[in-house]
Amino acid sequence: MGFGRSSRATGLCIAILLSFATPNCFADTSAAILTGKVLFMRHALAPGNGDPDYFDLNDCDTQRNLSAEGIAQAKEIGAKLNKRGLVFSKVFSSEWCRCQQTAVKLNLGQVIPFRGLNSFYEAHFSEDDLLPLLYEKLWNVESSGDPVLMVTHFVTIQAVTGLSVSSGGVVLYDPETGESIKFTP
Numbered sequence: 001m002g003f004g005r006s007s008r009a010t011g012l013c014i015a016i017l018l019s020f021a022t023p024n025c026f027a028d029t030s031a032a033i034l035t036g037k038v039l040f041m042r043h044a045l046a047p048g049n050g051d052p053d054y055f056d057l058n059d060c061d062t063q064r065n066l067s068a069e070g071i072a073q074a075k076e077i078g079a080k081l082n083k084r085g086l087v088f089s090k091v092f093s094s095e096w097c098r099c100q101q102t103a104v105k106l107n108l109g110q111v112i113p114f115r116g117l118n119s120f121y122e123a124h125f126s127e128d129d130l131l132p133l134l135y136e137k138l139w140n141v142e143s144s145g146d147p148v149l150m151v152t153h154f155v156t157i158q159a160v161t162g163l164s165v166s167s168g169g170v171v172l173y174d175p176e177t178g179e180s181i182k183f184t185p
Helices: 005-020 023-028 068-083 097-106 127-139 154-161
Strands: 038-042 090-093 111-113 148-152 170-173 180-183
Touching: 038 154, 068 097, 090 097, 097 111, 097 148, 127 154, 154 170
Parallel strands: 038 148, 090 111, 090 148
Antiparallel strands: 038 170, 170 180
């Protein structure tokens, strides 16, 4: 798989970012620089930690959900991404309600629930089962296509990218090189 000129520009931008540890390099670049990349986003604000003992993946009432502030946060992030002219080939979400709520409120495309983005924080699912699904999906991201958005959880983003983000945080990930950097919408 070759990247071509856009990938060289992306590589240069990432190198500059890593050298100076400043995420603003992407703030001044065009959406074209994100071709073939993945934006991982942690779900918006959902107060608390983990999920209740009676957690049921199919029942949002048994899960931590977005607060009013989280809903506003997701809408604001979506507006910022839209203003930058980003078009996503696909918008994937964890099956958790707070991730799907975030993805819907971003208003950036049809949301596709994807098991590989589920959390393994409290062992509702196994990291050993989920991450291979996610890596397979990442392997199939087309280097010449529009970027892919994946709304997920802290542990999933950290496992793939090595970076930790707050609620609503975004990480730019290159599936071909494995490089990642925090992204400011």
